[in-house]
Amino acid sequence: MYGNDFGEPLNAAETEDYTSAVQEYFDGLIADDQRIEPRDAMPEGYRSTLIRQIAQHAHSEIIGMQPEGNWITRAPSLRRKAILMAKVQDEAGHGLYLYSAAETLGVDRAELLDKLHNGRQKYSSIFNYPTLTWADVGAIGWLVDGAAIMNQVPLCRCSYGPYARAMIRVCKEESFHQRQGFEILWTLARGTDEQRAMAQDAADRWWWPALMMFGPPDSGEAATQGHTAQNMAWGIKRFSNDDLRQKFVDMTVPQADKLGLTLPDPDLRWNEERGHYDIGPIDWDEFWRVLKGDGPCNSQRVEHRRAAHEDGAWVREAAAAYAAKHAAGEVRGAVA
Amino acid sequence: MSDDTTAAHAPGANAQGWPLFEVFVRAKRGLSHVHAGSVHAPDATMALRNARDLYTRRQEGVSLWVVRSDDITASSPTERDSFFDPAADKVYRHPTFYDVPEDVEYL
Numbered sequence: 479m480y481g482n483d484f485g486e487p488l489n490a491a492e493t494e495d496y497t498s499a500v501q502e503y504f505d506g507l508i509a510d511d512q513r514i515e516p517r518d519a520m521p522e523g524y525r526s527t528l529i530r531q532i533a534q535h536a537h538s539e540i541i542g543m544q545p546e547g548n549w550i551t552r553a554p555s556l557r558r559k560a561i562l563m564a565k566v567q568d569e570a571g572h573g574l575y576l577y578s579a580a581e582t583l584g585v586d587r588a589e590l591l592d593k594l595h596n597g598r599q600k601y602s603s604i605f606n607y608p609t610l611t612w613a614d615v616g617a618i619g620w621l622v623d624g625a626a627i628m629n630q631v632p633l634c635r636c637s638y639g640p641y642a643r644a645m646i647r648v649c650k651e652e653s654f655h656q657r658q659g660f661e662i663l664w665t666l667a668r669g670t671d672e673q674r675a676m677a678q679d680a681a682d683r684w685w686w687p688a689l690m691m692f693g694p695p696d697s698g699e700a701a702t703q704g705h706t707a708q709n710m711a712w713g714i715k716r717f718s719n720d721d722l723r724q725k726f727v728d729m730t731v732p733q734a735d736k737l738g739l740t741l742p743d744p745d746l747r748w749n750e751e752r753g754h755y756d757i758g759p760i761d762w763d764e765f766w767r768v769l770k771g772d773g774p775c776n777s778q779r780v781e782h783r784r785a786a787h788e789d790g791a792w793v794r795e796a797a798a799a800y801a802a803k804h805a806a807g808e809v810r811g812a813v814a
Numbered sequence: 815m816s817d818d819t820t821a822a823h824a825p826g827a828n829a830q831g832w833p834l835f836e837v838f839v840r841a842k843r844g845l846s847h848v849h850a851g852s853v854h855a856p857d858a859t860m861a862l863r864n865a866r867d868l869y870t871r872r873q874e875g876v877s878l879w880v881v882r883s884d885d886i887t888a889s890s891p892t893e894r895d896s897f898f899d900p901a902a903d904k905v906y907r908h909p910t911f912y913d914v915p916e917d918v919e920y921l
Contacts, residue, residue: 500892517891567871574868578852581834587854644851651872798831801856 508713513639516582524712527705528638529583530599531714533590536576537601541594541779543569545609546618554612561658562615568651575644582640595784603765604687606773613666613673613680619659621681621688621730627652628726629692637713660733667737674738681734682742689757690765692723727755834883835861837868839875847879858882 500519507514514520543566550566553559577587593599604622609615630652633645666677696706697720709715717725727746734741745758767773832854838847850869855861861880869875889897905911914921 515891517888519892564871571868571871574853575851581852794832797856797860801860804857 508637508711511637511713513642514637515639523708524714525583527709527712527714528641529580529585532576532580532583532641533585533593533599534601536573536580536590537594537599538605539569539573539576541601541605541783542622544779544782545605545607545775546615548609549612549615552612553615558662565619565655565658568655572648572651575647576641579638579640579644591787595780595787597771597780600769601779602691603768603773604691605779606768606775607683607687608774610683611676611680613663613676614684616659616662616666616677617680617684619655619657620663620733621659621684622691623652623655623659624730625688625691625726627656628722628729632716632722635713635716660737663737663739667739677737678739681737681739685741685743686760686764687768689723689727689760690762692726693719694762694765695720697721724754727757731755832856835865835880836883836886837861837865838879838881839869840877841874842876847877850874852883853880855880 501521504514504518504520504524507518514524546562546569547566550559550562553562577590580590581587590599594601609618627649630645630649634642634649636642636645663677663680666673694700694704696704697718706715706718710718731741731746743758745756747756748754749756768776771777834852834854835858836852837850839850840847850865853861853864853868855864858880862878865878865880870878901907
């Protein structure tokens with residue numbers, strides 16, 4: 479993640495320098511499976527697609543702090559509390575890696591935060607579901623972070639260098655998230671009847687939203703709609719939503735068996751012929767409803783985010799005032 | 815902030831006017847500092863602290879550098895060919911360029 483541009487035009491596509499030769503250079507890098515770096519000229523569509531995707535990803539990370547942060551004060555032990563705080567701090571870090579990556583494309587993170595706050599940019603619809611019990615913290619780690627890893631691992635090879643590098647860091651850290659979630663459910667599943675029921679209830683509520691995280695169908699007939707084909711051609715996306723969802727299902731069903739939990743899908747069964755699990759129909763009406771703002775927690779999440787940002791204004795102002803006061807005494811060039 | 819006000823501050827500075835710093839991490843003694851990412855901060859001291867919190871949460875480093883992004887001078891990708899070309903025709907800088915008898919040891 480290099481920082482912003484070092485002085486020259488952010489994107490030659492917006493200048494007269496952007497010729498067919500430059501397009502050819504870009505196409506050649508993509509065809510070669512080379513990475514695009516911040517100061518390379520790139521088509522405007524590539525740039526705007528990446529800004530939208532990275533921003534939405536960053537927003538998801540920081541909004542994702544809320545459903546879990548909800549349980550920090552009520553974690554069942556000091557061990558669980560320390561783990562949960564580290565995890566929520568990681569989510570903040572992931573958001574910052576991603577805002578840094580987005581800024582290399584010539585946007586300002588304050589502008590992106592404004593768009594989150596006024597609803598012009600989205601975040602993953604999964605975070606609009608409430609965390610009703612402690613078991614939900616486990617289910618988020620196991621299912622939501624598990625699905626996120628499935629989505630994010632291919633992004634480590636994304637054609638845009640700063641995004642790919644951010645995702646490598648994120649993926650390293652996510653595996654702790656998934657394992658701690660599984661461990662929470664593993665502990666509950668071997669506990670009292672009430673604890674087992676709590677774990678089952680969480681799995682029941684999070685399974686379908688987790689499958690929706692991969693996005694609407696985009697293979698077969700649906701492949702001609704949406705952005706998947708273009709994003710694959712650009713090397714931003716490596717697998718279709720449906721392929722990733724299938725991989726996630728195939729990975730997760732045996733884990734659910736191990737936990738002794740059932741997944742809430744009567745049609746879920748192994749298909750010998752395909753060599754994959756079949757699943758029942760996903761309620762895409764629910765997905766679109768939640769994405770468009772009508773989920774259980776949409777307004778609460780954005781409202782909380784906005785309040786946190788505004789309540790922190792004095793800290794930012796104080797830091798700036800302190801820096802201005804001490805600017806004269808600042809020692810630059812002291813390399814250790 | 816609306817789209818048309820973004821140019822109101824220095825390149826790389828955010829809405830509070832905080833400049834952008836590039837972060838370099840030395841993973842352990844004996845290795846060079848490597849670029850890890852960037853942070854915004856009001857000054858270099860805060861940039862170091864922000865960088866520590868963001869890039870070394872898992873003991874990824876024993877030393878950190880932060881450098882103002884606008885203090886970096888970079889080569890231009892569009893001049894890449896002419897800039898690096900002078901090295902292209904000097905294959906004699908590589909040891910494999912030389913024909914020597916096969917039975918000479920330690921060469």
